Amino acid sequence: MMNTLLALLFILVGGAVNGSFALPTKYIKHWYFENIWSNYIVWAFLILPWAVMFIIEPHAGIVYRHLPVSALLILIIGGIAFGIGQACFAQALKIIGFGLGFVINIGLGTGLGFLLPLVILHPEKIPTLFGLTTLIGIIFIIAGLIVSYLAGRRRDQHTKQFKPTIPPAPYQVGVWLAVVAGFCSALQNFAFASTHNVQVLALNHRLNHLACAMIIWPVFLSFSFVPYVIYMLFLLRKNRTFKNFFSYSSGMNFLLTSIMALCWYCSLILYSQASLMIGNLGPVVGWPLFMVLIILVANFWGWRHHEWAHVTTSIARQALLAIGLLILAVIVLAYSATLS
Numbered sequence: 297m298m299n300t301l302l303a304l305l306f307i308l309v310g311g312a313v314n315g316s317f318a319l320p321t322k323y324i325k326h327w328y329f330e331n332i333w334s335n336y337i338v339w340a341f342l343i344l345p346w347a348v349m350f351i352i353e354p355h356a357g358i359v360y361r362h363l364p365v366s367a368l369l370i371l372i373i374g375g376i377a378f379g380i381g382q383a384c385f386a387q388a389l390k391i392i393g394f395g396l397g398f399v400i401n402i403g404l405g406t407g408l409g410f411l412l413p414l415v416i417l418h419p420e421k422i423p424t425l426f427g428l429t430t431l432i433g434i435i436f437i438i439a440g441l442i443v444s445y446l447a448g449r450r451r452d453q454h455t456k457q458f459k460p461t462i463p464p465a466p467y468q469v470g471v472w473l474a475v476v477a478g479f480c481s482a483l484q485n486f487a488f489a490s491t492h493n494v495q496v497l498a499l500n501h502r503l504n505h506l507a508c509a510m511i512i513w514p515v516f517l518s519f520s521f522v523p524y525v526i527y528m529l530f531l532l533r534k535n536r537t538f539k540n541f542f543s544y545s546s547g548m549n550f551l552l553t554s555i556m557a558l559c560w561y562c563s564l565i566l567y568s569q570a571s572l573m574i575g576n577l578g579p580v581v582g583w584p585l586f587m588v589l590i591i592l593v594a595n596f597w598g599w600r601h602h603e604w605a606h607v608t609t610s611i612a613r614q615a616l617l618a619i620g621l622l623i624l625a626v627i628v629l630a631y632s633a634t635l636s
Contacts, residue, residue, distance in 0.1 A: 392467060407438060
């Protein structure tokens, strides 16, 4: 029981950190979209995963040399898909805002990220109290996602009345980008759940438990880096924004994007450790709980930065209803974690 409670605490902290990781973008000056996210991915997808792994476990290389072919294929396919999804997610944040972008992306990633491991890897758990309770939590997530989408669409239509001279990128484009990101996020958790044998291999080689929990991420994220960096390089060349890396504010900007990467990767470490502590069902119950907490924290920051300013009381209530549904989902999923 104490192990489960500690795992829930890790998920709580990890979700809060992940929901806040993109916050520094609001304080970056003289850099465009591609400047920010290209520096971020170098740290988040390449430098930090490999550096942290070999700092905490210098002998991790023995596991990578003996990776099963099936696990490697899952990491390659899932990693590339996740990289594409993260590029879409970054664009979605730019178009539809911090809170709503997280809701759609993470909401879809939560539902699919839960269903794929449960249905494919643990179908026998569906008719149990654990399975039914977790399904109820997912229903609350889906309901919250739908209400958030409707509130966001109403907000967008309402805001256009006050800013007719500033033509925003189409709302639907931002939504579809967030949807693609959500599908790809689900593959991240499915890859994690499907490569449990790699964690077992790491344990058999007597790697420490933290290294075992995060053993797949350096490989997975290296493949995620490829499509993401290709897109960023395309934008840097197209928009001729390489020169922005040498602007007078670049020192602070490099620091802020590095902090973004550190927050994001630390949250992934906390989730991985919590999932390992819960056991085989960790990716099933831990993932939706982790995702919902990310949504709630991201929405908090969205409200704090006035993304819902100037909306009517009706729209604000609808957005708060969505948050309430997500809070109910957290409570239900936390209970299901104790049943696992």
